[in-house]
Amino acid sequence: MMNLNILFCVIPLFFGKSTLGQKSKDPLLECPSLEKGDTYTQSEFLSRLAHECRYDRLLLPTYQTGDVVFVHASAYVYFIQPAEAHDLNFKLHFLLQLRWTDPRLAYALYSPERTKIIGESDLRSRVWIPHLYMSNEQSSSLMGTDSKDVLISIAPDGEVLFSRRMQAVLYCWMNLQKFPFDVQKCSMNLESWKYNASILRLMWEKDNPVRLSSELHLTEYSLLDYWTNESVVRGDIVNMRLGGGRSGNYSALKFTFKLGREVGYYLMDYFIPSMMIVAMSWVTFWLQADASAPRITLGTSTMLSFITLASSQAKTLPKVSYIKASEIWFLACTGFIFSALVEFAFVNTIWRRKKVVNLKKVNSKYILKSTLTPRLARKEMQKELQSSPQLSKSRSCSSLNQETSSDPAGPGFNNYLTVHSFPSALNLPTITTQSYDELVRSDRRNHNCASEGSDEPPKNHTWTQMTPQEIATWIDKRSRVLFPLLFVFFNIIYWTFVYCL
Ligand SMILES: *[C@@H]1O[C@H](CO)[C@@H](O)[C@H](O)[C@H]1NC(C)=O
Ligand SMILES: *[C@@H]1O[C@H](CO)[C@@H](O)[C@H](O)[C@H]1NC(C)=O
Ligand SMILES: *[C@@H]1O[C@H](CO)[C@@H](O)[C@H](O)[C@H]1NC(C)=O
Numbered sequence: 276m277m278n279l280n281i282l283f284c285v286i287p288l289f290f291g292k293s294t295l296g297q298k299s300k301d302p303l304l305e306c307p308s309l310e311k312g313d314t315y316t317q318s319e320f321l322s323r324l325a326h327e328c329r330y331d332r333l334l335l336p337t338y339q340t341g342d343v344v345f346v347h348a349s350a351y352v353y354f355i356q357p358a359e360a361h362d363l364n365f366k367l368h369f370l371l372q373l374r375w376t377d378p379r380l381a382y383a384l385y386s387p388e389r390t391k392i393i394g395e396s397d398l399r400s401r402v403w404i405p406h407l408y409m410s411n412e413q414s415s416s417l418m419g420t421d422s423k424d425v426l427i428s429i430a431p432d433g434e435v436l437f438s439r440r441m442q443a444v445l446y447c448w449m450n451l452q453k454f455p456f457d458v459q460k461c462s463m464n465l466e467s468w469k470y471n472a473s474i475l476r477l478m479w480e481k482d483n484p485v486r487l488s489s490e491l492h493l494t495e496y497s498l499l500d501y502w503t504n505e506s507v508v509r510g511d512i513v514n515m516r517l518g519g520g521r522s523g524n525y526s527a528l529k530f531t532f533k534l535g536r537e538v539g540y541y542l543m544d545y546f547i548p549s550m551m552i553v554a555m556s557w558v559t560f561w562l563q564a565d566a567s568a569p570r571i572t573l574g575t576s577t578m579l580s581f582i583t584l585a586s587s588q589a590k591t592l593p594k595v596s597y598i599k600a601s602e603i604w605f606l607a608c609t610g611f612i613f614s615a616l617v618e619f620a621f622v623n624t625i626w627r628r629k630k631v632v633n634l635k636k637v638n639s640k641y642i643l644k645s646t647l648t649p650r651l652a653r654k655e656m657q658k659e660l661q662s663s664p665q666l667s668k669s670r671s672c673s674s675l676n677q678e679t680s681s682d683p684a685g686p687g688f689n690n691y692l693t694v695h696s697f698p699s700a701l702n703l704p705t706i707t708t709q710s711y712d713e714l715v716r717s718d719r720r721n722h723n724c725a726s727e728g729s730d731e732p733p734k735n736h737t738w739t740q741m742t743p744q745e746i747a748t749w750i751d752k753r754s755r756v757l758f759p760l761l762f763v764f765f766n767i768i769y770w771t772f773v774y775c776l
Contacts (some may be wrong), residue, residue, distance in 0.1 A: 284757065312386025321392055321429075322380055325401045332403045334598045335474065336377035336433075343473065346405050347374040348465065349480040357447070357461070357534060358497050361593040364413055364446050365461050372438045374480070377403060381433035392429040399425055404437055405475060406468040410508075415443035451592065454599040455541040456773045458499065462531040471523035472507050478528075480505045485530050493534065501532035541569055545588050545601070549608050553582045553762060556615040560755045564619075564626040564747040574616035581612055600773055607765055615758065622750050628743035637657070637739050646746055656738065684687070 306328035312320055324330070337344050354368035382401065390396075409415060417423040417439055424440035447461035467475050477710065479485075484503045491498065507524045556577040559570045585605045592599070625646055632645045633656050645652035741749070 281490075305711060306657055307387040309382075312382060313388040313627055314387075317389075317392055317394075319384070320386060320389070321394070321398065321401065324385075328483075329381055330402075332401060335470065336375065336403055344375055344405070344470070344475045345478060346406075346407075346475060347478050347480050348372065348484065349667055350463075350485045350530060352485065352491070354488070355491060355493060355498070355532070357459070357493065358444075358592055359642075361591055363593060364442050364448055366442065366443050367463060368418070368440075368442045369463075369555075370438055370440050371465075372436060373405060373407070374434065374436050375405065376432070376434045377429075377568055378433050380429050380435065381431065382429075383431035388433075389431065391431075394427050396423055396425050397429045402429070403426070403434065405470070406612040407477070408468045409443055409445060410445045410464040410466045411462070413444040413446055414446075415441055418442050443636070451595055451599050453773065454547075454592065454601050455536050455538055457536055459496070459534045459536070461534065462529050465528040465530075466508060467526050470525075473523060475526060477526040478505060492738065494537075495540070496534035496536055498532040499535045500661050501530070501535040504529040504531065512587075541588075545584065546604065548584055549581055549604070550766075552577050552584070553608050553611045554759075556612045557755065557758050559615055559619055560751045560758070564622040564744070564751060565621060570619045570623075571616075574612070574619060578612050578616065581608055584613060586608075604769065607769070611758065611765075615754075618750070618754050619760075622747045625743050625750070631740050631742055632746060633737045634741055637741070642741070642746055642749060646743075646750075660738075 286653075292416075307323040307326055309320075309323055312323075315323065325332070335344055349372045351370040351372075352367065354366070358364050358365040358366065366626055367658065380394070417425065419425075420439060426436075426438040428436045430436075443463070445463055447463070449457070449459045449461075451457055465477065467477055469475075485501060487498070487501070506527050506529060508527045509524055556574060559573050562570050562573075585608075588601065589605075592601075630649065632642075632649065633653065634641045635656070641652075
């Protein structure tokens with residue numbers, strides 16, 4: 276079939292004038308006359324006009340002169356439906372209109388009264404029609420119920436207008452890096468199938484080549500812009516038409532539209548719920564450090580519900596290897612929920628420690644140092660005390676003590692801030708363990724110290740003792756502020772990245 280086509284279109288071009296061209300000029304007896312064209316019906320006239328003896332629909336309109344055939348295209352788009360992102364395609368319903376001039380069909384001379392010949396599919400099988408294809412099509416078909424929606428009209432000067440209503444599913448290679456804040460460019464690529472660019476040139480109509488229906492409803496996207504391009508594709512590289520060896524450049528048309536994803540759905544169904552879940556995981560900081568059951572339940576249930584939420588979301592996406600904006604969000608939220616769980620594990624471990632911790636100052640640096648590396652901190656303290664043996668006997672009470680000790684104390688609830696001053700370094704090894712009773716006693720002492728503390732001004736080398744429970748509560752309290760702050764900070768960075776880059 277391919278070879279036949281080659282023969283039909285090539286031979287006439289090289290030898291046409293001597294063989295086939297000669298034949299058509301021959302006064303063939305059976306060739307029907309075109310005289311008094313006005314007296315015939317449209318179909319009778321057309322069958323005479325396009326009779327095999329004078330019209331070969333396999334040959335280009337300009338096969339005699341060798342000129343380039345210009346095919347002007349325009350489209351009217353009824354419907355665009357971008358598919359779910361994981362399909363990487365979209366559906367288009369459109370009316371494609373092609374316009375070219377076929378001098379062989381000019382009938383003004385024979386039938387001056389006739390203004391137009393209009394036909395449907397039957398006419399299509401009688402005249403030359405450029406074969407275009409959509410290079411990025413997944414599937415396409417002519418639309419129409421009884422017969423296909425094709426319309427052809429021929430003007431007296433031989434100008435042919437060919438319209439067809441089509442539906443096509445076209446590939447669109449989306450870049451989902453910024454999903455769901457992405458903007459996609461999808462296009463329809465029309466290309467000449469048979470004739471190379473030196474024979475057939477495709478062009479968009481000068482004005483309004485593509486018009487869109489005013490009732491274009493894009494559910495998940497908004498149409499930001501659209502434009503058309505004309506180009507030439509390298510046939511010898513891209514494909515193997517015409518046996519591979521004889522192809523040149525092919526004329527191509529492109530219609531591109533830019534779609535912005537509507538984020539409303541993702542905000543309501545993903546981002547806001549996940550913010551709430553992350554916030555829910557912070558409730559754990561208000562629970563007591565040894566309340567393992569509620570804190571673990573809270574941590575794992577927030578984690579599970581977040582992963583369920585995110586996986587339902589991830590199912591709609593293709594499995595691309597790069598990281599998408601939604602995945603950064605997922606990772607960060609998982610990180611936050613996970614670290615809330617880890618914070619519990621940490622705080623709970625400290626809570627169960629027995630040794631009272633000695634602190635140089637009640638601030639995060641010393642507390643974290645002494646909890647993370649208790650031995651090192653203790654050694655450091657010993658060293659320091661040895662180097663400065665004249666420690667004053669001052670007493671000071673931190674504010675933390677007042678808060679925690681006023682809480683109703685259950686048996687497991689022992690938050691103390693015991694403040695001791697060390698008369699000498701020799702005393703040190705004895706203050707490692709304290710029984711519950713001792714702690715209670717020291718707690719009472721502290722109540723006294725709260726009133727006495729102001730009498731004696733605290734000196735430089737005042738060491739503070741905190742029970743592990745106090746430290747656990749202290750960490751929880753800091754987390755109540757730190758976690759929300761970090762999350763707000765992350766949100767600021769994330770949303771500026773998403774909207775400004
Ligand atoms: C396509 O046309 C648009 C606008 O007409 C233009 O901005 C763009 O650069 C063109 N693209 C190509 C590949 O020619
Ligand atoms: C095809 O087009 C390219 C440029 O787009 C040009 O360099 C090349 O010579 C053309 N090939 C033919 C066979 O016309
Ligand atoms: C285009 O095709 C015609 C015949 O179909 C051929 O004669 C011509 O050399 C081709 N042009 C190029 C640039 O390949």
